Amino acid sequence: MAHDERWLGVLASVSRSLWGEVTPDLRWVSLGLVEDCVVARFAYEGAITEAEREVVSCAETEVIADVHPELSTDFAAVHRPVPMPRELEDGTSSWVYVRRETVA
Numbered sequence: 001m002a003h004d005e006r007w008l009g010v011l012a013s014v015s016r017s018l019w020g021e022v023t024p025d026l027r028w029v030s031l032g033l034v035e036d037c038v039v040a041r042f043a044y045e046g047a048i049t050e051a052e053r054e055v056v057s058c059a060e061t062e063v064i065a066d067v068h069p070e071l072s073t074d075f076a077a078v079h080r081p082v083p084m085p086r087e088l089e090d091g092t093s094s095w096v097y098v099r100r101e102t103v104a
Contacts, residue, residue: 006068010038013066014096017059023052027080027099030092037072038063040096041089043080052077 014031025045032039040063042056060075067073078089082101088094 006071007033010063010067010071011094011096013063014038014040014059016066017062018097021055021059022097023055025052026097027082027101028086028095029097030089031094031096032088032092033071034091036070037074037091038067039089039091040073040075041092042075042077043089044077045081046079048077048079 010033011031014029018029023044027043027045029043030041040056040059042052042059044052056075056077060073063075064073074091086098086101
């Protein structure tokens with residue numbers, strides 16, 4: 001993906017949206033820009049709770065406020081239990097956050 005000004009703004013915005021919102025169950029956040037849509041997947045170890053859905057919703061709202069109005073957003077919480085391997089989610093091409101995990 002070309003790292004143009006728009007992409008760098010999206011990356012910075014999603015990173016900021018995580019400040020103070022990373023919970024122990026969050027394994028990773030992957031990000032992509034598909035045409036004019038910001039795609040983010042928040043991968044949680046346990047079953048997705050209402051509180052985690054709210055974290056994702058708030059992050060999406062912050063990004064909407066930051067980015068160009070021509071961009072749409074598609075943020076979602078997904079269940080990815082350990083030992084499921086870390087992989088970029090469909091529509092994503094970069095990591096925003098990755099939790100350290102001890103390999104047994």
